[in-house]
Amino acid sequence: MALIVQKFGGTSVGDIERIKNVAKKVKATRDVGNDVVVVVSAMSGNTDYLINLGKQITPNPDKREMDMLVSTGEQISIALLAIALNDIGAKAISFNAMQVGIKTTSDYTKAKILDINTERIRKALQEGYIVVIAGFQGVDEKFNITTLGRGGSDTTAVAVAAALKADRCDIYTDVDGVYSADPRIVPHAKKYDVITFDEMLELASLGAKVLHDRSVMFAMKYNVPLRVLSTFVENEGTLIVKEYKGMENMVVSGIAKKTDEVRISIVGVPDKPGIAANIFQRLAEHKINVNMIVQSVGHDGKSEISFTVLATDLADAKNVMKTVQEEIGASAVEYDENIGIVSVVGIGMKTTFGVAAAVFEELAKNGINIEMISTSEIKISVVIKKELADEAVQVLHARFIG
Template identity: 60%
Template sequence: MLVVQKFGGTSMGSIDRIKHVASRVIEEKSKGNDVVVVVSAMSGETDRLIQLVKEITSEPSERDMDFVVATGEQVSAGLLSITLNSLGYDAVSLTGWQAGIKTDKAFTKARILEIDTDRIRNYLKNGKIVVITGFQGITEEGDITTLGRGGSDTSAVAIAAALKADRCDIYTDVDGVYTADPRIVENARKIDVISYEEMLELASLGAKVLQIRSVEFAMKYKVPLRVRSTFTTDEGTLIKEEDAEMEKVVVRGIAHNKNEARITVERVPDKPGIAAKLFEALAEANIPVDMIVQNVSVDGYTDISFTVDKNDISKAQKITEKVAEEIGARGVITDDKIAKVSIVGLGMRNHAGVAGKVFDTLAKYGINILMISTSEIKISCIIEEKFTELAVRVLHEAFNLDK
């Protein structure tokens, strides 16, 4: 059996913890399995490296930024490989590019294009444990790239898919996926099994357990994914293809995201192609847009509001202001004191009244909804940031998720 194990920054946070990770790796190897390990930088290390760069400039070249922050994972991979070898287990450490991970040129949030697994397979054939740096790859031109925050999850699942691994275990500091953030909701429950689709929504809506692209890879290549704790023997949460049993649960979990900002373009001429001009300019700058709301046209003018990641706000504002001037809009307003609260569940497809219950619950507690977005299996509301924790708690209770 071929198993890919991924260990996050907290798991790799100190030499003692790296020794503990080594014992988890050896446990898997001792079962007679081939093992590939993907590691994150030691906790706090990526932030430290980013801070060093920011002490020099607030707008570094993204290529150089990747060059700097990619080093964190190399330290982790090297230390784990050294630990395993010192314990008598044959291990080898590889960077993302040595492991054949090719990406596009979108520095700081690159996408994996392909993985040449020959080198990994050769090491496995010779009985070695292969330790690979997560979060990084290389462009066709030989430039180092990183995959964005949480990118080690994506590295692990992509490697598991490329190797056709039997299992991919994501080890972290929590023992699975919960119905809500346990730090906010005391009686949040661990979910034993969840569908790829539900996990995809939760990850994209702010649940910090897995990076969204890792779930996309798992779903596309049908990689059975398990989220479990490095520090307990709990089986964690299994993420797999949906079955009929899963649809019986109306709401599976609640996610929240405070890392959102809203941009409103006022008095936009209501003509074909105007919105396209704005969102094409943002896309060219590689700024993902989340929710979009356009008001009803009055006298040939309308307002357009949309949300972006808080980290992209200054870049997005500059672009939006430039386009607003070109199209003759009145002005641009930004608001970074917002949050998104969402409920997710396969059962929402065939249960009526879920949206009404969400809106009624929030209204009861005086929480105003600024924007709404829905899909077959999710309802998201943009609210004022100060109400985030309250909204999560009251919705968790309203849908009996603690039961």
């Protein structure tokens, strides 16, 4: 008998009929002899509705109270699913994050999981229950409700699977696996039967919306077998593993895009040691994650530092930059919200020459100007104008994947 953790997203539990459908899937997994733990997101649209309620009161609501507010969405879902399971003869019990001891940092709206107390989950499993857990939420050391950020239910599911040493974690979504690109942008995108953790982590962090990047990090760190599959289509989905035979045969496995970041450029920066450290330390103190960074030095001895942050962090970043500009004597700080980040990802890039040249050539051939570049062993990312992002995905997919 295996221990399976299943996660169902918001569209999977979007209404009562869909919740009943999920209950049947969960029961079928239990009926073949498996122990089952289910992690559930809020019903589709519920989190946005709750956020909008808070912002109707004030444009900048208190983050602690917003976490208290939006966490209620998952509690509705878990209770309804447990009711549906019990109704069809599958013994089930629902728990919120506090009840199962999902301990997190106190970083409201983007907390990180520190520990999970599995005692209550294991006891319920031993008593024959299907355990239904609220995703996306946790509790800090002072018992404040926290949330893990959008997509955080994926992280909850994989973290629970790791803590329980589950045999597998299945992530059910509204897509039937991991594709070489977003099928809405590239209709003939290829669905993969298997992909590596490294590739999935890059794709997730670079805009692929199949999985939350932190969930992939958990799976990779604790070697949790991960499967992505659809709630609505019967197939095996995509298995995500550490490695598989022939994984380097395909040079590029995916093209991803992000259009939710903003570029910040600090102009006229004194070119001396410690300036960059000061800038990024201040951002870190305010829990602002930085993605791409480029620094250039002019003939006048002044430098320009450009970097990207999530659009949701822009207001906080502006406050930080106002102070930093005065401290370091920069001449200006510029903000560009009209950017897209397009990335080419593949394990095979480690051992293949000329991929970067081919990326740049293809974009140039199609009149797409590159504004920033970032690379690693298995990815090349470029910043371009937001309105050209879809076209860039299409032409690069055609060049590398077909």
